[in-house]
Amino acid sequence: MGCTMSSDPSVDKRSLFSANGARASVSPNSVLALTTGDPRVFEPFWRKMGDACKVVIGGGDLMSYFSDVGNVCWFLEPELGDAIRRLHRVVGNAVTEDRHIVVGTGSTQLFQAALYALTTPAAAVEPVSVVSSAPYYSSYPEVVDCLRSSLYKWEGDACTFNKDGPYIEVVNSPNNPDGTLRETVVKRGQGKVIYDFAYYWPQYTAITSAADHDIMLFTFSKCTGHAGSRIGWALVKDKDIAKKMTQYITITSIGVSKESQFRAAKIMKVICDGCQNVGSTAAKSGNFFEYARVIMSKRWQKLREALQHSEYLSLFKYPRERCLFTGELNERLPAFAWLECKEGIKDCEEFLRGFDVVGRGGKAFGADPKFVRVSLLCGDEDFNGIIERLLEIKGIRNGN
Template identity: 45%
Template sequence: MMSYISNADNLCWLMPELDRVIRRLHRVVGNAVVDDDRFIIVGNGSTQIFHALLYALSSPDQPEPISVVAAALSTRHIRRRRSSCDRGCINGQGRRSASIRWSLHRGGDFAQQPRWLDSRNRAGHDAMLFTFSKATGHAGSRIGWAIVKDKAIAAKMVKFIELSSIGVSKESQLRAVKILGVIDDDCRNPELEDVNFFEYGRRIMSDRWEKLRRVVIKTNGVFNLPEYPQHNCKFTGEYTHATPAFAWLRCKEGLNCEELLREKCKIMTRGGTSFGGESTYTRVNMLSSDAEFTLCWKGCLRSRTHQWEIEFMLMSTLCVIN
């Protein structure tokens, strides 16, 4: 525990126990190739892993920096930038246009739970990024990892992490080993097939999306939600709809969806303009507590001839869903 390095014989100095449990979990979920010729690189969250990958893919002897392209980031905190298209990235939750998009360099950010991804086939890209926070909710542990095919790229990523933070907290690694190990054991236990960690989460999210859609239907077109096609999930073995962590709610033209929910319903969301979109959209967090979610959406929405209103049982209660 006192040394920076856990395993001097391995390419990456992560704890051997963490390497093993990450491979076990991906095998039971079936969302990524983790054969012995793949390298597991662990960093302080997926953000550091992403920076390490960009560093590893760059060429230090080039006269100019490489061009990187990703879906445009536009929030209150990030200035929109435009760049040429040399390398691609995949992004997922949180954006209205979010979908799985394959990149030119065959890499991607898969930092989500199985139920939020297209798990029809095991992904085998050159580099794949994952994070502890999205898989289990333990964001404060700051653990992210990459599955990398090329040894030279993996070695450069390790060097970047070594120079920037001298490794990753061993306490965080131990916590990840324990939690991921428990989840893996539950998924492999046939007696817990219907109540394992991921199945429980899928049921909760499916139930919440169903409730929200029932409310939206009652608005007679004032609000609408995106429709997601069914896919065969390799993890569950069933055809299921995606149940993302965020719901993009859209109002009729001319209405500001964020202001409408805040002023009429006392529900706080994040408007589309915060993400470079239109004010008719707003982003609803589907991960709030059961009490908050039930309180905020218990009621009915109804439309009238030239005006409409939203009635809730507890209008005076402020529910924060952002």
């Protein structure tokens, strides 16, 4: 992968090179690709658990399409439904009473299902506008527009949206990429809201209240780190909406893998047992969220230290808030670093590429290119690598 420095003339490129003219960086073959949110950071915890989360599935088990024909979401395994409700009760981050649970192949499928449910049958000639406050999750535009549906279309930043007619606002809180807590922006009577709570877990933010909205999306990948299981769930108040979401998943994938549901239910049970100090694995597992929060706290501390007094890059500062789960004042520890370039550098993504660090630029999130998102959910080797690169940038600038 080729790497180029910023073309902005206000940046003194000579300060980014060592005295002998060579760039002070590791080999060009060592490129840190930190564009995705692949949650490898929590692997050590689950590896130490050994067989505590092991599941055994016989050749004749879980063979039917159907799980619970009496449930709105007929392919939801009852054990997973119970585990989801228990997990939210233990953490206190969402209301589950009088809610229908719809399970999906990750929260992306559930997002698509919610769009379908909120726009079917079509009540207007024009597609329903879908908006979210910038910087918004970079996949929203492509997910909304990938099918070029006549039901809905992406309209961009909710803050600048002024079109008449029905709309759907997506609220991602804590927000990906910048970690801020979000509420609705558009205040008109014809709107519907989808709340994306992928990161509303104690390792990323204080749990300030139990979220209580009509449609709330959650994902196993960011809760526990098990992205490969491809499990997400929605808590849905309206039965008809839950039915339509289920219909969408039925059409697109005829349900969700039972093996994945079975594994997710077992892992959620282990987490809850550890948090409540009950069950045979509690002593071994401990509190997963405490472990995860310590890891994220250490990473943010190292990141802030690496960028302290930096003349090129800056970070957001987040307030401390009272957490209902821990009972303490907790700092927000987002899954991503939303870096901003200073000193007239116009393209932060391009700037970091000059040090073999590949982040996702601000334009992908509907924001200024002076921003770039860098994942903090990577494995230890990659995280230590980004810290080293950031220290190199500061060291070169200071003439060290």
